[in-house]
Amino acid sequence: MKRILSFLAAALMLGYLACALYTANVHVEDPICRELIVVIKDSLERRFIDQADVVASLKNASLYPVDLFLSRINTDRLERHIAANKLVATVSAYKTPLGKIKIEITQKMPILRVFAAGSSYYVDHMGRLMPADFQYATCLPVASGNIENSLAVSDLYKFALFLHEHEFWNNQIEQIYVHPNKEVELVPRVGNHRIILGDFSDFKSKMDNLQLFYEQVIPKIGWGKYGIINLKYRKQIVCTKK
Numbered sequence: 529m530k531r532i533l534s535f536l537a538a539a540l541m542l543g544y545l546a547c548a549l550y551t552a553n554v555h556v557e558d559p560i561c562r563e564l565i566v567v568i569k570d571s572l573e574r575r576f577i578d579q580a581d582v583v584a585s586l587k588n589a590s591l592y593p594v595d596l597f598l599s600r601i602n603t604d605r606l607e608r609h610i611a612a613n614k615l616v617a618t619v620s621a622y623k624t625p626l627g628k629i630k631i632e633i634t635q636k637m638p639i640l641r642v643f644a645a646g647s648s649y650y651v652d653h654m655g656r657l658m659p660a661d662f663q664y665a666t667c668l669p670v671a672s673g674n675i676e677n678s679l680a681v682s683d684l685y686k687f688a689l690f691l692h693e694h695e696f697w698n699n700q701i702e703q704i705y706v707h708p709n710k711e712v713e714l715v716p717r718v719g720n721h722r723i724i725l726g727d728f729s730d731f732k733s734k735m736d737n738l739q740l741f742y743e744q745v746i747p748k749i750g751w752g753k754y755g756i757i758n759l760k761y762r763k764q765i766v767c768t769k770k
Contacts, residue, residue, distance in 0.1 A: 559627040561593045561601060567632045574635045576615040576662055582631065585610070593629045601629060614659055617652070640688035640704075641668050644675035653692065655685040673706035683728035687712075690732060697735060711760070719751040726760025734759040741765055 564586075566579040586592045589609055593601045603621040610619045610633065617636045624630055636658055638650035650658040650668075657677065669691055671684060684704070691697045703715035714723035725734060738759055756768040 558597045558599045561596055561598055561623075561627060561629050563628045564592070564594050565624075565628055565630040567630070569632060569634050570637075574637065576635050577613065577633070582610060582633070585613070598623055598627060598629075603629070606631065614657075615662070617654070638666075638668060639692040640680075640684070641670045642675055642680055642684075643670065643672040644680075649680075651680055651685050651688060653689065655681045655689075657681065669701050669704055671704040671706070674708045674710070675706050679706070687728055687731055690735070694735075696739060719746075721751070721754055722756050724756060724758040724760055726758075730762075733763075737763070737765055 564583065566582045568578060571578070583592070586606070586609070591606060591609055593606070601623070603623065606621040606629070607619050610616055610621070610631065615635055616633055618634045619631065621629065621631045636652040636654070636656065638658055639653050640651040641660070642649055642651060648660040650660060652658050657680065669688060671680070671688070675684065684706070687704070691701050700716050700718060701714055702717045705713045705715070707713065710727055712725040712728060714725055716723060723738065725731060738757065741757070753769060754767040755770040758766040758768070
């Protein structure tokens with residue numbers, strides 16, 4: 529009887545050791561994700577989304593990685609899901625050496641607000657459309673009139689990017705209006721006058737000429753003399769008195 533009990537005890541001990549070794553091997557070879565780290569790189573500049581938004585989105589899509597084996601977590605799938613958010617510019621998801629999932633995100637940067645055909649949206653610095661259903665306090669040029677999406681992401685985007693990257697014009701141009709004949713009119717923040725750009729062709733040269741006019745002529749005659757400054761004619765500025 530004692531021999532049988534000893535045999536059973538030995539068998540149980542071997543079984544326990546085998547189970548423990550198996551569990552240890554699984555733990556070493558396929559650890560479980562214990563933490564999700566979400567970094568919004570440009571959160572000090574823009575706050576369209578935050579960590580809570582990302583976590584909630586992953587949970588709603590059944591993609592939340594915490595407590596899952598790392599081998600079963602598809603980081604490409606996490607990236608595709610987050611990138612589908614129209615406020616996200618770039619996203620990178622990866623596994624860390626410590627068994628965590630880290631997601632790094634940059635947000636889109638609006639450079640223009642558009643009101644056209646009963647709709648409203650932003651255009652970002654990469655020429656992509658953004659929804660207008662969020663709060664953005666920074667003052668941006670506003671474009672309105674006869675604007676189709678194709679124009680918003682092509683010539684209008686290029687002009688808005690020029691304004692955004694040019695400190696003087698970024699502070700001066702407040703509104704952009706596109707007439708049905710595609711003629712573009714600008715409304716400045718300083719000065720009670722209208723600026724006729726014509727179409728968007730050669731707009732850099734036109735705006736350079738206007739800047740020279742502001743710097744060399746306006747100081748002599750003042751802001752109040754002209755009501756219209758017309759840039760649409762090649763290499764010249766035509767002004768109309770008030």
